[in-house]
Amino acid sequence: MDKKTLFGNIQRKASFLCVGLDTDLAKIPSHLLKEADPIFAFNREIIDKTADFAVAYKPNIAFYEALGPKGWESLQKTLEYIPKDIFTIADAKRGDIGNTSKLYAKAFFEQMDFDSITVAPYMGKDSVSPFLEFKDKWVILLALTSNEGSKDFQVLGTEGGKPLFQQVLEKSQQWGTDDNLMYVVGATRGEKIAEVRKYAPDHFFLVPGVGAQGGSLEEVAKYGMNKSCGLLVNSSRGIIYASEDKDFGDRARVEAEKLQQEMAKLLEQYC
């Protein structure tokens, strides 16, 4: 999917909501465990009920990998079930030497047909570039994450007084453009997201920190939005586990719509 199409979808749906499909056998309603593929059965219902309000779906690959070969089949079926006009993110945080990254890129962009993949920057340019060579596919590079451990290395001051995440933002813009490169930005305080936005004014940010991970949607939009919206804000648990019962799909729909309504106002105000 290209950037223009993604922004078109955001405008049409008045939403920049990404629904995280962190689907866990231990958390899905128990009546689904009778199904041949409980994970897919759960995802299908979530997709059916939230597709009106979401512009992206983000399966976290660990949840599928933890189930072995069957998990990969559930993932593949889920991906095929997602309507084609919705952006898909393999939240895989991959990254290896060049020929290996190329294999990961083939796995997620060809073997499966994801629009994008999250990638870790530690190994530098040749670990990221192979993912950037696929037309209309995206790298979403970890820049500043929202977890406690982000303080260990990402904010360390480096040469020129720049924190490491700024080096990642600046260097990686020599490898890709705002048409094939986004960033994971877990900043949820206004001043922080404004700072990150300064170093990457045109790129999309994937913001993981709304819902269970905390964070104010209003602040993210006010300080992070650009003229193409520039934001995909993810919510996982707050939507998909809104109910533990048979009504989980309907309750997910209610939560997704709530966020979409808020996002519609923010788009009008800041974009």
Place this chain on the structure above:
Amino acid sequence: MDKKTLFGNIQRKASFLCVGLDTDLAKIPSHLLKEADPIFAFNREIIDKTADFAVAYKPNIAFYEALGPKGWESLQKTLEYIPKDIFTIADAKRGDIGNTSKLYAKAFFEQMDFDSITVAPYMGKDSVSPFLEFKDKWVILLALTSNEGSKDFQVLGTEGGKPLFQQVLEKSQQWGTDDNLMYVVGATRGEKIAEVRKYAPDHFFLVPGVGAQGGSLEEVAKYGMNKSCGLLVNSSRGIIYASEDKDFGDRARVEAEKLQQEMAKLLEQYC
């Protein structure tokens, strides 16, 4: 596997050789393509012929993931086929927020039974710690890799004038010990590996850079060895693709034995 057992195996076999199972359908001898599971058929032959000389096997997970669910089955079969006294490394370079890293740990340490997994440090402590909670299982943390892109971030000077990889080495030693934490150290020049050894005197290093990736085994041993050997030196292509023909297993054995013979001398000299 615990450290004592690993060092015992190194002494018994007079070898610190890790064989990288980067098994690629496009590169294996064509007669194997008739087999039901060509990847496993190839790996089985390589293991049969090299197990006398190797103390570790390291499947690069990308090669299996690129084949979809079938690839995971080949990986699982390969892992089960490796003799139990040989250390196994899932070269996966994973790392995510805590609850997600926990799932990856379960996938590789429980669902599969790898002894260790390579992990990327960018997301900090809570992305690494979940892997350290499994008894006799190991994290092999990326410190200084051997690829060109290692120069982008890993060697950047940070606070106190310390390059980033030194920060990774120092901080991570507060999270794990030399009984459950190793490092990927792609330094193949003597002075560089001596520098890294200074910051982590007791830990094992996984060194990827011998063979196709270049690098001198003599220098690595001279400057990198410690009193428990402290080195696992990997060779992939140089061994497993020594021949493209039906004799690939025998030729792999020859190459593995050559390295083992060299290692035997180096162990005597420096350990």
